[in-house]
Amino acid sequence: MGTLIDRFEEHDGPVRGIDFHKTQPLFVSGGDDYKIKVWSYQTRRCLFTLNGHLDYVRTVVFHHELPWIVSSSDDQTIRIWNWQNRSLICTMTGHNHYTMCAQFHPKEDLIVSASLDQSVRVWDISGLRKKHSAPTSMTFEDQMARSNPNQADMFGNTDAVVKFVLEGHDRGVNWVAFHPTLPLIVSAGDDRLVKLWRMSDTKAWEVDTCRGHFQNASACLFHPHQDLILSVGEDKTIRVWDLNKRTSVQSFKRENDRFWVIAAHPEINLFAAGHDNGVMVFKLERERPASAVHQSQLFFINKEKHVRSYDFQKNLESPSMLSLKKLGSPWVPPRTLSYNPAERAILVTSPADSGIYELISLPRDASGAVEPTDMKRGQGNSAIFVARNRFAVFNQAIQQIDIKDLSNSTTKTIKPPPGTVDIYFGGTGCLLLITPTSVILYDIQQKKNIAELAINGVKYVVWSNDGLYAALLSKHNVMIVTKALEQVSTLHETIRIKSATWDDAGVLLYSTLNHIKYTLLNGDNGIVRTLDQTVYLVRVKARSVYCLDRAAKPKVLTIDPTEYRFKLALVKRNYEEMLQIIKTSSLVGQSIISYLQKKGYPEIALQFVQDPQTRFELAIECGNLDVAVDMAKQLDRPRLWARLGTEALAQGNHLTVEMAYQKLRSFDKLSFLYLATGDQEKLARMAKIAEHRGDFTARFQNSLYLGDIEDRIQMFKEVDQYPLAYLTAKSNGLTEECEAILEASGLTEDQLSIPSMGTPLRPPKPIVPTFQSNWPVKSTSHSFFEKALLDQVEGLSPEDGIDPASNGLGVEEPTDGAGGKHNGHLEEEDEEAAGWDMGDDMNVEADNDFVNVESAETGSGSSEAELWARNSPLAADHVAGGSFDTAMQLLNRQVGAVNFGPLKPRFLEIYQASKTYLPASDGLPPLVNYVRRTVDETDSRKILPIIPKDLESIASGDLQAGYSAMRQNNLEEGVKIFKRILHTLLVNAVSTNHEFEEAKKIVSTATEYIIAMSIELERRRLADDPSNLKRVLELSAYFTIPKLEPAHRQLALVSAMNLAFKNKNLASALSFAGRILANGGPPKMLENARKLKAICERSPHDAIDIEFDQFAEFDICAASHTPIYRGSQVETCPYTGAMYHAKYKGTVCTVCGVTEIGAPASGFRLLSA
Amino acid sequence: MDPFSAEGELLNIHNAFHQGQYSTVLEVDTSRFSNKNALPARILTLRARISLGQAEDVITELEGEGDVPDLKVVKALAEYAIGNKGEAVQVAEALAETSPDNATVQVVGGTILQAEGKSEEAIALLGKHQGNLEAVALIVQIHLQQNRTDLALKEVLAAKRWAQDSLLINIAESWVGLRVGGEKYQQAFYVFEELAQTPSSSAPKSIIGQAVAELHLGRLPETEAALRQALERDPKNPEAIANTIVFLIASGRDATEHISLLKTTSPEHPFLLDLQEKDATFDKAAAKYTAKVA
Incomplete structure (x- = not known):
């Protein structure tokens, strides 16, 4: 307001x-x-x-x-x-x-x-x-x-x-x-x-x-x-005049400010007047209609000052019963109405003439707006019935309460406490006296205070239907008190509170300027509905709220009482009622769920939720692992599995823990779990998996858990830790092994000095196969409510009810890949590993390293360049951030890069483009700023650096240059260009999966061209010496193998065909000619091929036997340029995928010149997320 | 009152100095200035001359000029510019002790200290300012150099409360904006562009600022145009050359020519020093890796 x-x-x-x-x-x-x-x-x-x-x-x-x-x-x-x-x-x-x-x-x-x-x-x-x-x-x-x-x-x-x-x-x-x-x-x-x-x-x-x-x-x-x-x-007054009589009705004077302008609100009964210092907004009259409720009847006074009644049961408004035109002044509406059913009389007060009251008997039946005949009046601000034949009149000016009988004669006079502003009915024989700072319960008979409650500014009192509670309304507060004036609850509203009424069940509904709300006795409250105009509540029954609007017309509003009835049932632990509500109404809302959760009923809230995420949270909260497992499977997110694992561990449900760890690929934790549960078989499998992953630490751990000395020694040997291998063997008394190690390292025993060793440690042997079933699981307490739901509501909504099938955990009846493989057959080790999804493992690993980078660089004032390295697992971003060390680590891990020399220009290129120099204050070096590729991003966790030469520029620039080098027979240059492409792409970044696929395609294209061009270059080197003829012929044949663009492949084929033909290797020439014809191309070339083919077909024999089987499928070793036939051992470059004979393992890839052939690698990576 | 405020007669010369229009500063006729403003005007003129590379002349001129701390600290700046760093820093530190409330000592002394890498001392000295925008700008820059964008931003916002429309605050805000990024890039661009493209305030410094903002916004063709404009105005401007190199490389082009140009014009430029260092870093890091089989 x-x-x-x-x-x-x-x-x-x-x-x-x-x-x-x-x-x-x-x-x-x-x-x-x-x-x-x-x-x-x-x-x-x-x-x-x-x-x-x-x-x-x-x-x-x-x-x-x-x-x-x-x-x-x-x-x-x-x-x-x-x-x-x-x-x-x-x-x-x-x-x-x-x-x-x-x-x-x-x-x-x-x-x-x-x-x-x-x-x-x-x-x-x-x-x-x-x-x-x-x-x-x-x-x-x-x-x-x-x-x-x-x-x-x-x-x-x-x-x-x-x-x-x-x-x-x-x-x-x-x-x-x-x-x-x-x-x-x-x-x-x-x-x-x-x-x-x-x-x-x-x-x-x-x-x-x-x-x-x-x-x-x-x-x-x-x-x-x-x-x-x-x-x-300008006389500082606002005046109201009667239009018909032109007489002054009302006037208002301000102390110091002259009024200049006045305006009326078109709909609402509000006026605004502008004065020297501001604007005042006012209304001319009270809009709250005077009313009283008795049983199923409402008595009220409408705008015409007619007394009417309204029947709640019949929803019927009576005709006018009385006209109160003469009460008070014509422009002042009556303030209050009090009804006496025994005498069928009403007490009406009006603020006119500084407060008057009238006692009027209502006619037996409503027959129009008749002037009252029998009426008694007097001075007073408030007048209420306090007994069948007594009413109290309060006169504020003289601070006196008179108790009068129906003939309007005073029977008793009470002096209220000073400052009393109003009186209300206070229960039989009692009054509630309102002062600005307190409410007093006053016994009329004994003439004494029974109770007093300090509360500011109470304006209205509303008694509950059973008379046990009263709501004290002030401008912004509602306080519920018992009939003995003990405070039950209190609530605060920012918007002005207008009226209130009690539900039969003891829920208070109150209206503000624009809402109907409810409050329970315990103070829980909420909104029932919104209002488009202000109303005064008089009664609530089931789904109907009865009220009077500002035009004093009775209205019925429909509400949904489900929410407060549900809450009431919950408070009263009336589960049948709750069940009834759940069955019959669609009570699914965030508010009710959070309410239940807050109030400590997660197991009940669980029944209302469909959203798997929320269900998971609730299930964890109430320890319902079955539901949690179901939801976690549905959502399959690492964070959820982690939480599930923690909760299951706390409950001792190790089968669930196992599943969670498997999902999380927490190998270490899994191993330890198996050790704890004594599952040797699975522990052995963990060891194999560790070996397969090349994770030596995990392998060491597992072999320790298993007590597997041989494997430990073997592992030490593999990582060149011969001293440790020797010591392990020695301490476990494996003499033969010791000697073998010594022999391998060329030492004798007397050259060593070995510290004294105790007896080797052995892991304990499991006695009870605990792993076969869960430990005694914490019993999930089924509340009455849940039981009721399980028994009676099954099928109500299958997702909500607890599916009995899920009580058996997924491990026993494997449904997902990891678990299934795990319990499956042991012998197929490779496939087993595949079940673990090795590719992803490597990513996990890379990410872990990435995390290490982060933890190494903390502390305030880190530059944006450092953020880049934190924000990205891509080598390119680390390079741009100047963190060459970590970039190399990443490349080494991702593609087994070891020879970084060729990447130096690329590294420096990226680094140089990463910063700008902004001249700032005079006399100081320029301000360095960091160029981003995420231009619109300001979140420091998402910003990433610019990487020059993006995929598009490579595809449209360098790649075409490479092709043209091929066409122009400029092969040395071509090799250089394609190698540069490989280097540029290796340290780069793309934004979509599609781009990444394209990048991979370019890498393989470049690889094929480099191999092809290298073969041809070697052939040209050897061609001068006739003793190399066989090799030359072979090379020219191999030149046709790499997957070049069709046009370029034809070039290779034509050259191979001609060379073979010249050297009378007609069989080879024939096959080349055949392939040329199959590929198609310029007519002249095809004609030539056809002619040669015809000649060769007459005697398809090779003069020189070369190692080239045109019918066999084979790849070309990129180092030796010799065939690798299918089935023979192959090593590949982790980046380009170029193939090599096994003997080249561990050397630098000749194609890219960067990676180590056959090195363990997680895979080429350009996407940051 | 702040002598550099809109009403002051120093406004133009002050703005010209901070827009990098040093020759304009020298052209301003300072003889008509009131006595009160004569010294600040002279200081600005002297500093402009130092920026134009006339540090030695400045030293000669100031030789034997009494004990005015303002002039002493400017002389120290000139000394620093020609390479007598140790001496200059000593003078600056001494003046920071004896007359820390002198605005010129704060700004120029702070500059020297920061240039020498003594950021803490510089901030301590500058922190004593009484509504001096130049000091605020310097503090902002120092915070940015320390990568404390948060503090810089706070400083700018605080200063904006009492000096809303000041040129220097706008510029300093743009510096921060280029760190923050996102929409702030565009705002920084507007500030620099307005300075650079208004004939009365255009100077290579602001054109470079514009180009840098364009580059951060990823608008490469516009960057190139702005950089070319800057190089036409001042072919040897080290920042113009350095940013041209960055731009060329970022757009995948060859920058050898400009790198050698930068090497001859300003061999001490941070770009080159940084590059040299990284070159060595690379070799060192790369040496850790070898193939298993050579």
Whole structure:
């Protein structure tokens, strides 16, 4: 309430007039800068400015339907503007002093204006509307008018003509307004008068004058829907006048500020008045209808001051029973109503005349708004029935409570505590006395305080239907107390609390300005529904809320009570009820789940959730491993498996732990688990897996767990740790092994000095096969609720119920790859490993190393370059960050790179492009900034460096250069180019999987070309010496093997065919010719091949026997350029995939010149995520 | 009042200096300046001359010029510029002791200390400033050099509260922006572009700033145009050359020519020193790996 939304500061000097558009998100303003500005309050910007006035602009007003604005100005004109085409469409002259105000008529084509020339003028603008509406059949005059826009007609008038001039004020007139429905005008002037005018079609005259302001009256208006006039003036007052009697009804005076302007809200009963120091928003009357509820009947007083009743069961409003027109003053509605069922009487209070009450008996049946006949009255602010024949009247001025009988005679007088402001019913024979800081329970009989509760600003008291509890409402708080005034709970609302009523079950429903909410006795609360207008709750029954709106009309609102009924059932542990609710309503919402979780009922919340993630969380929380396992399988995320593993471990459910570890590929933990459970068989398998992974630490660990000395020695030998191998063998008494080791390292025993050794440690032997089944598992407690669900609700929703099949864990009935393989057959070791998904393992490994990098570089003030290295597992990004060391480590791990020399230009190239130098403060070195490829990213964990020569530039530049080198027979250059491509791609980054595939394709292309070109280059080197003829022929044949572009392959084939033919190797030549013809190409080449083929076919024999079997499939060893036939041992380059004979293992790849052939490697990587 | 504020007569000369328009600084007629502003104007002129490579002349001019701390510290800066670093640092440290409240001592002394790598001392000295934007800018730069973008940003935001529209703060904010990235790149670009493309404020320094911002935004053709413009204005500007090298390499082109140009014009440029160091690092790191079988 009353929050400043925004300021619009573009006017130069004061802003005097402003108006909101009725439908569009616009408002218009005019000020002392002569400008009219139209603004959008959505974009909070000035849309445009209308210039034209030559002096201060006083008022601006939108037309109710046309796109027009009328403005009045000190330049004595009134102007009409079209805000759609932003033009001035009419200037109305006639006033001969400042025009202070101009308004459109709400329906007709009229404008009324007020001026300091003491006149009010009414203008007819129907001509203007005609001219600006769509062209219909135009009269001659219209056409004339149209052809002379904005020009005066023959009488010197424009489109607007003065209809009436109202003279009567004898000073300047400040404000004027039309009545919304009647032909009335009200004006306010410096003669301190507010004048009412009436007009007909032909004339207008003064009706009456409202006298009272003792300074200039500055503004006035008609009440939007009541017969009232409101005016404000420089005498610092707001005055309300009766439209019909022209008498003052009410007035309000401010101490220091003069009022200048007043406005009415179009719908809500609110007014705003602007004064010297701000704006006050006020309403003229209380809107809360006086009402009382008895059993199934509501008694209330409507706007016409008629007493009516409403039957909740029949949903029926009675006709008026009484008219209270005479109660208090006509403009003041009654404040409270108290009902006495025994006597069928009501007590009504009104604040008029500083508080009066009336005791009236209701007629037996409602027969229209009759004036009450039998009534008793008196002075008092509050009056309530306290017993069948007694009521209490509180008079605040004299601080006295009178207890009266039904004949209105005082039977008892009570002196309430000082400062009492109100009294309420306090239970039989008691009163609740409200003071600003406390509530007092007062016993009328004993005349003493029974209880007192300190609480500020209580305004209303609402008793529960059973009379056990009461809700004390203040502006922003609700406190629930027992009938003995003991506090039960309290809650705070930021929005004003309007009313409250109790549900039969003891739930308090209360309304704020825009919501109906509930609160339980324990203070749990929530929203029931939103309200589009303020209502006063009187009763709630099942799904219906009964209320009175501000027009004092009974209304029924439908609500969904499920949420609070469910919560109530939960609080009362009424599981049947809960079950009932769950069965019958769709109670699945975040709020209820988080509520259950917060309140410590995760096992119940579990029943409501479909979302696997939430189900998992809840299952973990209540220790329901079965559900957790199901969900983890469904989601299959490492984080979840990790949590599941932890929870299962805590419960001792080691089968689940095993599954979680398998999913996580936590080899070490798994090994240890097997050791702990004594599962030797699986432990042995872990050892094999470790061996397969090449993870020596894990292998060592496993062999320790297993007590497998031989494997440990073997492993030490493999990693060249001969001293350790020897010691292990020695300490375990394996003499033969010792000797073998000594022999291998060329030492004798007497050359060694060995420390004394104790007996070797042995792992304990498992006695009980614990691993076969779980340890006694923590019993998952099934609440009544769960049992109920399991027994009765099975099939209600299969996902929610606990699937009995999942009670047996997946390990016993393997469903997923890892578990299945694991329990499966031992003999197939390779496949076993495949079950472990070796490729991914390596990635895991790489990631781990990446983590190490991170932990090595912490501390504040690390440069962006260091972040790059942290953010990426790619060598290229580490290079850009200047971390060559880690980049090399990564390359070594990923592709087995060992010879980094050829990569140096690439490293430096990337590094050099990574930083810019920004000249900054004079005399200091430039500021270094880091160039990113993630230009839009500012999250320091995601930024990555620019990598020059991206995939696209390689594909479109270097690769084509390589091809053209091939075409131009410039093979040495070609090899260089393709090697450069390999190096550039090796240290690079791509953003999508698709690009990565493309990069891999380019790598293999480059590899094929390098091999092919190297073969041909070798052939050319040898060609001069005839003794090499056999090798030359072989090489020319091998040249045709690599997978080159078809055109290039033809070149190789033609050269091989010609060479073979020349040397009478007709069989070979024949096969080459055949392949040429199969590939197709230029006709001349094909013709030639066909001819040769014909010749060769006559005697298909080779003169020189070469090692080239045209029918066998083979690859070419990239180092020796000899065939590798299928089935023979092959080693490959981890990067290019080039093949080598086994003897080349451990040497540097000749193709890329960087990697070690046959080195263990996790794989080439360009994608960072 | 801040003598460099919009009303002060020093505004133009001050802005020219910080936009890198050193010759414009020298052209300003300082003789009409009020007595109060004569010294700051002279300091700016002297500093502009040092930046233009006339450090020796400045030293000669200041020889025997009494005990004014402002002039002493400027002389120290000139000495530092021609390579008498030890002496210059001593003077700066002494002045930081004796007259730490002198704005010129703060800024110029801070510059010398930071240039010598004594960031802590420089920050301590500069931290004593009383609403001196130049000091703020220096602090920002020092924080950035220490990779404390967070502190730099804080400094800028604090200064913006009392010096919203100041040129220096805008520039300093752009420095920070180039570290932060994302949308800030574009904002930094706007600042530099406005300076660079307005004839009255255009100088190689701001054009380079513009080019750097373009490069960070990944707009390579625009970067090239801006760098060319900068090199036309000042063919030997080391930063222009260095950034050209970065640009060429980033766009996959050959930069040998510019590298050798940089080697001849400013062999001490951080780019070259850095490259040299990394060259050695590479060799050292690469030596750790060998194939199992040679």
